Each structure stands twice: as structure tokens, then as C-alpha cells.
Amino acid sequence: MAVIGLGYVGMPLAKEAVAAGLRVVGLDVDPAKVDALNAGRSYIDDLTDADLEHMLSQGFSATLDETVLARSNTIVICVPTPLDEDHRPDLSAVEGATKAVARNLTKGTLVVLESTTWPGTTDEVARPLLEASGLIAGEDFHLAFSPERIDPGNAKFGLRNTPKVVGGFTPTCRDRATAFYGRFIERIVPVSGTREAEMAKLLENTYRHVNIALVNEMAIFCDELGIDLWEAIEAAGTKPFGFHKFLPGPGVGGHCIPVDPSYLSYTVRKLGYPFRFVELAQEINERMPSYVVARVQRLLNRHKKAVNGAKVVLLGVTYKPDIADERETPALPVARALLELGADLSFADPYVKEWSVDGTAVPREEDLAEAVTNADVTLLLQQHAAFDLDMVEAKAKLVLDTRGVLAEGERVERL
Numbered sequence: 001m002a003v004i005g006l007g008y009v010g011m012p013l014a015k016e017a018v019a020a021g022l023r024v025v026g027l028d029v030d031p032a033k034v035d036a037l038n039a040g041r042s043y044i045d046d047l048t049d050a051d052l053e054h055m056l057s058q059g060f061s062a063t064l065d066e067t068v069l070a071r072s073n074t075i076v077i078c079v080p081t082p083l084d085e086d087h088r089p090d091l092s093a094v095e096g097a098t099k100a101v102a103r104n105l106t107k108g109t110l111v112v113l114e115s116t117t118w119p120g121t122t123d124e125v126a127r128p129l130l131e132a133s134g135l136i137a138g139e140d141f142h143l144a145f146s147p148e149r150i151d152p153g154n155a156k157f158g159l160r161n162t163p164k165v166v167g168g169f170t171p172t173c174r175d176r177a178t179a180f181y182g183r184f185i186e187r188i189v190p191v192s193g194t195r196e197a198e199m200a201k202l203l204e205n206t207y208r209h210v211n212i213a214l215v216n217e218m219a220i221f222c223d224e225l226g227i228d229l230w231e232a233i234e235a236a237g238t239k240p241f242g243f244h245k246f247l248p249g250p251g252v253g254g255h256c257i258p259v260d261p262s263y264l265s266y267t268v269r270k271l272g273y274p275f276r277f278v279e280l281a282q283e284i285n286e287r288m289p290s291y292v293v294a295r296v297q298r299l300l301n302r303h304k305k306a307v308n309g310a311k312v313v314l315l316g317v318t319y320k321p322d323i324a325d326e327r328e329t330p331a332l333p334v335a336r337a338l339l340e341l342g343a344d345l346s347f348a349d350p351y352v353k354e355w356s357v358d359g360t361a362v363p364r365e366e367d368l369a370e371a372v373t374n375a376d377v378t379l380l381l382q383q384h385a386a387f388d389l390d391m392v393e394a395k396a397k398l399v400l401d402t403r404g405v406l407a408e409g410e411r412v413e414r415l
Contacts, residue, residue, distance in 0.1 A: 001180075002026070002072035004097045006033050006062060008325065009114060009148040010078035011044045012159045018055045020184035025072065026062040027100075037062040045152050045323040069104035074112070074180055077101070077126075078148065081115045082259060089118055089263050091125060098126045102133040110142040110176050116201050116259075118267040121145075122194035123169065138170040144177035145194040147201030153323035163187040167197030202264040206278055209261045211246040213281035216288050219248035219415050223295075230404040230414060248415055250381050250402040251288040251330025253319025259328065289333035292415070295400055296338070296377055299413055303398060305376055308342030313365060313375040315392070316382020317349050324351035331381050332357060346371065350386040372396040380406065 001017060003010045006028040014024045028034055036043055038061060042052045069075055079093035094115050101111055111130060113122050122145040127137050137143040146166045151157060164185045168174025178188045191197050215233065222229040229248065237245040261278045268275035297307050317331035318324060326332075331347075335357045338345055347355055348365040355362050365371035369391055372378045378396040383389070383403045392399060392406065399412040406412050 001074040001076065002069050003076050003078060004028070004069075004100070005078035005080070005093075005115070006030075006037060007078070007080070008044060008046075008152055009150050010076075011037075011042075011047050012150055013076060013078060013114070013148075014060060015047060015051060015055060016159045016184040018058050018060050022183065024055075024060050025068045026060070027064070027066060027068060028062060029064065029096075031064060034062040034064055045325060046150075046158070066100040066104060069101055070106055073108065074110045075101055076112045076114055078114045081117050081263075083262055089266055091117065091121065094121070095125065095129065098129040102130050105130060105133045105135055105141060107135060107140050108142075110144065110173075110180060112144045112146050112177055112180075114146055114148045116147060116205075116263065117198060118263040119195045119198040119202070120267070121198060122167075127169065138173055142173040142176040143169040143194075144173050145197045146177060146181065147197060149201075149204075152325050153320055160184060161186050163189050165189045165191060165197050165200050167191045167194045169194060199264075202261065206261040206264055206281075208246070209252070209285065210277055210281045211244070212249070212252055213284040215246045215248045217284050220291060223415075228408075228414075247404060248402075249288070249330070250292045250334055250415070252285045253327065253329045289330050290337060292330075292334050292379070292400070292402055293337040293341070295413070295415065296379060297341070299398055299400055300377055306342075307338065310343055310376040311374060312338055312343045312345050313371045313378050314345065314347040314362075315349070315368075315372075315378060315380045315387060316384050317347050317352055317355055318382055318384075321383050322351075322385050326352065326355075334379070334381065335362060346375075348387075349382070350384055368392075369395055372399075 001022055002025050003014045004027045006026045014026055017024050040049055040053050040056060042049050077097045079097045081094060082090050084090045113126055127143060131137060135141050144166060146164055149162045164181045166174060166177045166181060166188055168177055174190055178190050182188050219229050233245060236243055265275040265278040300307055300310055314331060314335060317329060318326050319329040335345060339357060346363040346365050348368050348371055372392050373395045377398040378392060380399060380401045380403060383405045389406060393412060399406060401412060402415045404414050408414050
């Protein structure tokens with residue numbers, strides 16, 4: 001089999017397929033990634049160098065040469081699907097990968113798209129590109145969509161034990177894809193078509209997006225009402241039914257939550273009306289970094305300090321705790337706004353060695369205790385387990401905790 005796109009989705013897939021005894025080749029357009037993988041150096045949080053060495057010993061290899069696709073009976077496309085500057089879906093990577101498949105497509109091949117996208121993409125975009133080869137989907141080759149459900153850093157649920165949704169262009173396509181994934185994933189969830197599988201992924205992330213926006217907006221007005229929202233959430237969470245706990249934060253990050261709901265909004269707008277829930281949630285969640293900066297300003301003002309010239313240290317600049325993934329991290333717009341206000345900015349993060357904002361390098365703090373002691377305000381953006389939070393509480397002059405993990409006090413405020 002071949003995996004196109006050797007990132008956070010493609011490499012865990014390749015790992016499990018190799019473990020199941022499949023011979024796997026990885027295809028990417030980035031020479032640095034291909035060289036690193038073939039040399040046994042992993043750049044993925046959930047794939048250690050030892051994991052990669054085992055894969056290589058079992059025949060895995062990475063390549064820039066698309067002709068390997070012609071020798072693969074199964075091809076899985078796992079390329080990025082970002083948004084453009086106008087928040088519209090950018091399918092250029094999907095289209096490029098699909099065209100490469102078409103140039104090398106042979107009869108009987110299973111082609112699966114895993115990249116998150118708007119409902120209809122597999123049928124309306126991928127299928128015509130593939131059929132330009134002269135082969136017909138459902139007759140000469142099999143076509144399916146199976147949304148990725150990778151959660152970087154999740155120690156409990158990985159690819160193998162997370163149910164896999166599969167939709168085929170035809171029932172036979174679905175059955176072929178179901179049999180493929182069933183070789184290394186514990187539970188397969190077949191659905192009636194590719195659109196249903198595409199929608200399932202967008203529904204999952206839109207659900208999270210909307211509920212995160214709900215508690216983010218509540219955090220803003222609960223602060224003004226003098227209500228401890230964090231305590232209220234914990235109390236509500238004791239209800240054994242009808243409630244799922246979501247927590248506020250400085251914004252949303254990663255590929256899924258900030259991006260995927262916009263694919264659904266794009267689809268609905270093609271029908272002639274807005275998807276108001278998604279667009280309101282987007283507005284609220286995108287507001288959070290500026291709200292965090294306003295809270296930093298207020299905190300400093302209470303202690304007769306200005307942001308301009310103040311030493312501000314950011315703790316954690318990744319989008320999730322205990323991983324190195326910086327995709328769509330809310331730390332970036334927070335830092336950008338603080339720099340524009342004249343803050344003397346630095347950061348501490350055990351997973352990030354170098355960090356910059358719009359080309360401006362931000363100094364990295366090597367000694368956390370010294371950093372928080374010297375800073376006018378410490379801004380906790382990500383609660384990495386490596387951070388000594390008791391020390392932060394004890395030594396920091398002022399702290400704004402955006403994750404609700406510190407005890408509020410004279411010097412500590414929670415979002």
C-alpha cells in the first residue's frame with residue numbers, strides 16, 4: 001500500500017499498517033521529510049525514532065517518486081486541507097495528490113481519501129480527476145472516503161482502537177475499504193456513502209467548535225459577573241447524563257477545530273444561506289486571543305504597570321499540552337497583539353526550541369523559575385506536564401491562567 005502525505009495522519013496510519021504485516025511506502029513532496037524518515041528520524045509526536053526504525057526494518061520507505069503508486073494495490077491520501085486567506089477550503093494538496101494517483105492508477109486499486117473536506121469532495125473533485133485516467137470508479141477501481149480521527153498526544157485512543165468510519169462510492173467500494181482497514185483497526189463503522197462519511201467528520205468537530213465557543217463566551221461574561229465559571233463547569237460535570245464538559249481557553253488550535261467547521265459553513269453557503277451556528281462560534285473563538293490580551297492589560301493596570309515595556313513570558317506555545325504541534329496555536333495571535341502593544345516578550349516550552357511571530361524571533365527561556373520570577377506577568381497558555389505549576393504560583397509576580405489549573409489568589413487570575 002501507499003500513503004500520500006507523511007504527517008500527523010499519514011505516519012500513524014503507515015505505522016499500524018506495517019505492524020499488521022502490510023508492505024508500506026510513503027510518498028511526500030517534501031524532501032526534508034522523506035530524508036528524515038529514511039534516516040530513522042521522526043518529526044511526529046506519536047511516532048518515536050524506535051517506532052520508525054522498526055517500520056524501516058519491516059520494509060517501510062519514504063519517497064518523492066510518484067511511480068510507486070503504480071505498484072500499490074491500496075492508496076490512501078492524507079494530505080493537508082487548510083483554509084485560504086478568505087476562509088475558503090484550499091484543496092490544492094488534495095487535487096495534486098489525486099492527479100498523481102490518476103497518472104499511476106491501475107485496475108483493481110483501492111483509493112481512499114482521508115483528508116478532511118466538504119461533503120461531496122470525493123465524488124465531485126477526486127472521482128473526475130481519477131477517472132481522467134480512463135478507468136471508471138466502482139468498475140475499474142475502488143473509491144472511498146474515511147475521515148482521519150487522529151488526536152496527537154492521546155495516550156488512550158490511537159488509530160488502532162478508535163472506530164473508523166468508511167463510506168464508499170459504491171457498496172463494493174465500501175466493502176473493499178472496510179476489509180482493508182479491518183486488517184489493523186479494531187472497529188469499522190460503514191456508512192452508506194462518501195458524503196455521509198465526509199459529514200461525520202465535520203459534525204464531530206463542529207460539535208466541539210460550538211461548545212468551546214459557548215464556554216468561551218461564558219468565560220467573558222462570568223468574569224464581569226464575578227462568577228467562577230471553572231467551579232460551575234466542574235459542578236455541572238457531576239451530572240451523569242445530558243452534559244459533556246468543555247473548558248474555555250485562549251482560543252482554539254490544531255487543524256481540526258479552527259478549520260473543519262469552515263468547510264461545513266462553505267458547503268451550506270453554496271445553498272444560499274449562512275450556517276449561523278458555525279459562523280458565530282468562529283467569531284467568538286477568534287475573539288479569545290484579543291480578550292486574553294485585554295485581560296493581561298487589565299491585570300498589569302491594577303498593579304500600575306503598562307503593557308508597553310512589561311516583561312511578559314508565555315508558558316506553552318503549542319496548541320495542545322505535552323506535544324510539539326504548533327498548528328493554528330492561539331499563542332500566535334496572542335503574542336502578535338502583545339508585541340504590537342510593546343511588550344518585552346519571551347516564551348517557555350519544553351517542546352519548542354525556536355519560535356517566531358511573523359518572522360520576529362521570540363526569545364526562549366531556559367530556566368522557568370528565573371523566567372517567571374523576572375517577568376512582570378506570566379501568561380499560562382498551555383499546561384504542559386513538565387511545568388512546575390506550584391513553583392509558578394509561588395514565584396510569579398502576576399499570572400493569568402487561561403487553562404484553569406492554578407488556584408486563584410492575589411497574584412493569580414484565571415480566565
